[in-house]
Amino acid sequence: MQDQVSICVIGSGYVGLVAAACFAEMGHRVLCVDNDEARVKTLREGGVPIYEDHLPELLARHRGGGVEFTTDLGGAVEASEAIFIAVGTPQGDAGAADLSFVEAVVSEIARHINNYKVIVEKSTVPVYTNEWIQRVLRRHGVDPQNFDVVSNPEFLREGTAVIDFMHPDRIVVGAGTERAANLVRRIYEPLVGGSYYGQPGALPGALSAARPAKLLITSAQSSELIKHASNAFLALKISFINAVANLAEAVDADIEDIAAGLGLDRRIGPGFLHAGLGYGGSCFPKDVAAFHWVAQQRGVNFELLQEVRKINEKQKDIFFNKVLSALWTLPGKRLAALGLAFKGNTDDIRESPAIEIIKRLLEAGAMVAAYDPAAMERAKSVLPPSAKLRYAAGVYEAAKGADAVLILTDWKEFAEIDLVRLNDAVRFPIVIDGRNLYKPQQMLDHGFTYVSVGRPASYQAQQGKPRSGVL
């Protein structure tokens, strides 16, 4: 018999909405709250406001049953045993996380605690936020017997969020009391005990009834640091491989071979060793900054994180200079920009290197035809309307008459382009690939000049003999 927990998830963004749908999938009763009325209306009417594999399927399965959407935070808190906070924690001044959304939500929760509740920090927050939440609740007169605050950071990746949630590498819980830890354990029991994986219709993934999810219980401070340290370490891996890529390029080596050689070492692992335009998105940039800020506040030298950030910023300059080197001048040049999202398989454009590159190209006078399989609507809200910018309906339309094609996001669709058709569409066969989606020889065979990251550029025959070399 399923042990059902009544859960309130506050925030219906990438994390809140996925968590709400997944908790319902585990058999719990979920009230998902947002103060964005239009978003709640969309969700109630069957819409799915974010692009995420499996999310439409789960929402269709549980909407109106296991999961309901509301703007009534108070009512949802009163009806729930566990309250998950999943609102944004954007970058504030001097790199610190801006916790004003969290504080606003906690103040509102305080007014509605009518019996014992466990308040769970799901948002990514700096160490000691747990303490602060407790303090705010007490200041609002909430009886300390009536609540515990638990840290349960989220490690999902956009693009694979639902599967990551249902098949997590680990579930981390930072709890100060056994009572609170037990409630969170009950919530995740279908994954930790493995019953979910044996269920008909269970979403398939890496875990199974025989190999269920691992739950790590620790203190709130350790749990908060685990999240920041995880993101900072992944960002560090990306900056590291990008720095090696720049060196590889300077000595005519091939970063793809180097990454393969590094990744085969089990102590290093192959993940996050993809050279390219650098990391973006709503997490790594702000979390690296926030983690550095935390260290500074505590008098701990963690300048390594500043270097991680600087290398990441530099990658965009390096790419922009590659475009310049390939095209000589930019005013009036027609460029196809493939990709707007910060990475493939998501419509999220927050801190997207692609958006930044496009802005710079437009400022430099280029004409850009942009295409992204999912992020075009969101991009329109941040890229200023311009006669020099148009949105194309597909790869080949974007490439029509282009002086060069730029690959800015690692969508699968961009790794599977019909190169013959692409060559027919463009004015000049030049591809500048910020995501290393092709092998240089393959591009050369299709008549393209191909410039990528951490590999020698290849020039096609019309511009001289086919050869390898550095631009």
Ligand code: NAD
């Ligand atoms: P998001 O911006 O997509 O969603 C936040 C939601 O909270 C929005 O819908 C907003 O309307 C709502 N909200 C804000 N204030 C509210 C209030 N007072 N009452 C009700 N709703 C309110 O953010 P996200 O990407 O889901 O990230 C949420 C948190 O999770 C952040 O701390 C982030 O760092 C962390 N996180 C994000 C990811 C990711 O991949 N996006 C992964 C792991 C952790």
